[in-house]
Amino acid sequence: MRAREQGRFHKTELPRGRVLLRVDHDPLPGVTADMMRWWFEHIDGVSTLSPTGWDAPEHPVYRLWHPIDHLCARWKRRIPGPDGRIGPGSILHIEESFRGRFPSRNDVRISRIDGSGFDFELGGGSVSFGSVRHRYSPVDGGIALSTELEFGVQWPGLALPFNKMLRGIALTPAFIDAWVVHNIEECGELPKFLPRLTARQA
Helix, strand or coil, X not given: CCCHHHEEEEEEECHHHCEEEEEXXXXXXXXXXXXXXXHHHCCCCEECCECCECCCCCEECHHHXXXXXXXXXXXXXXXXXXXXXXXXXXXXXXXXXXXXXXXXEEEEXXXXXXXXXXXXXXXXXXXXXXXXXXXXEEECCEEEEEEEEEECCCCCCCHXXXXXXXXXXXXXXXXXXXXXXXXXXXXXXXXXXXXXXXXXXX
């Protein structure tokens, strides 16, 4: 899997105690923006793809993205966008564990899914505690990809003390380090399977 040096990490303090974490990944060869949209739409699928062919027992494709940390992903609600494909407002359930130390089981609400980005709000209901944004764009031979985690609420008058408390509990230095490594590793896996997976589905 990719080493930490194959992504550049930035941390930015935002107003009212919020924080932005960002990883700019090394280019992903052989991957296109269309593949990325297809991937996020079909992230709950199954496959027999293995490193050597199509001879593995059937398994969730979500495990291909990170064979160690990822557990499952399934669409709980699909809301069609203007083009009839999965659109904003859809709800995705995600189960994963960063570095085996930080289990996460969440419903997330999709705010963007198209040919250049995939974003979701942390929380499947009306309250959001942050957002995750993926941005991808063509480069020579592949795509450039960045991942952002914006953490914190924006409630008038209450945001600063609440965000300080929330960050002290959930956004520890150990968690941030695990999140960065996890993102670099999972995005580094995409060139290994996504071109073959999408070609098989074409």
